[in-house]
Amino acid sequence: GEDVEQSLFLSVREGDSSVINCTYTDSSSTYLYWYKQEPGAGLQLLTYIFSNMDMKQDQRLTVLLNKKDKHLSLRIADTQTGDSAIYFCAESSTGGYNKLIFGAGTRLAVHP
Amino acid sequence: NAGVTQTPKFRILKIGQSMTLQCTQDMNHNYMYWYRQDPGMGLKLIYYSVGAGITDKGEVPNGYNVSRSTTEDFPLRLELAAPSQTSVYFCASRTGTGNEKLFFGSGTQLSVL
Numbered sequence: 001g002e003d004v005e006q007s008l009f010l011s012v013r014e015g016d017s018s019v020i021n022c023t024y025t026d027s028s029s030t031y032l033y034w035y036k037q038e039p040g041a042g043l044q045l046l047t048y049i050f051s052n053m054d055m056k057q058d059q060r061l062t063v064l065l066n067k068k069d070k071h072l073s074l075r076i077a078d079t080q081t082g083d084s085a086i087y088f089c090a091e092s093s094t095g096g097y098n099k100l101i102f103g104a105g106t107r108l109a110v111h112p
Numbered sequence: 113n114a115g116v117t118q119t120p121k122f123r124i125l126k127i128g129q130s131m132t133l134q135c136t137q138d139m140n141h142n143y144m145y146w147y148r149q150d151p152g153m154g155l156k157l158i159y160y161s162v163g164a165g166i167t168d169k170g171e172v173p174n175g176y177n178v179s180r181s182t183t184e185d186f187p188l189r190l191e192l193a194a195p196s197q198t199s200v201y202f203c204a205s206r207t208g209t210g211n212e213k214l215f216f217g218s219g220t221q222l223s224v225l
Contacts, residue, residue: 008152040218041218043216099170102155
């Protein structure tokens with residue numbers, strides 16, 4: 001069945017780049033998403049990429065998609081302490097209600 | 113803009129008790145969802161609705177019920193609470209016309225003891 005996997009934890013120094021990786025199984029996914037969850041809050045959409053693209057850049061965020069390997073990554077340039085959060089990768093299923101399948105989330109810790 | 117509002121934020125239940133988690137959105141979204149988030153796990157879809165009067169099961173519907181009598185409201189009912197239902201519950205909505213982002217509520221943390 002459909003599955004999304006991520007590493008659970010990443011620690012980076014403030015000012016460095018962070019790269020969060022994700023693999024998925026549904027080759028027919030049309031969109032892939034990155035959501036951010038801050039403590040005590042719901043998820044907020046950071047960015048998404050259509051499956052026929054291989055890269056998308058949005059200010060400090062760069063999303064890379066390798067469709068052949070079903071690998072998605074999120075790069076955060078110049079990581080700040082405010083970037084500390086849990087980041088969820090998600091893929092859209094091809095079901096009629098366009099269900100999102102979420103990974104378990106990567107906790108990003110930014111230290112001085 | 114209120115967006116998606118969930119109540120309560122926290123609740124402790126005893127085994128066998130019932131409760132309703134409330135969710136309301138003011139964006140006139142057709143699609144609404146209930147997810148649960150367990151520690152170290154991704155979000156799992158419990159139930160969803162594509163419009164008033166229409167609901168369907170997601171991945172983990174057992175022990176839950178929903179209704180959608182209006183576009184705005186999508187309550188989630190737990191009839192006989194069990195410890196396995198201890199989780200954080202998120203309601204979400206989207207317009208439903210294509211790829212749009214999900215708007216999430218801030219969550220309800222539920223403990224069943």
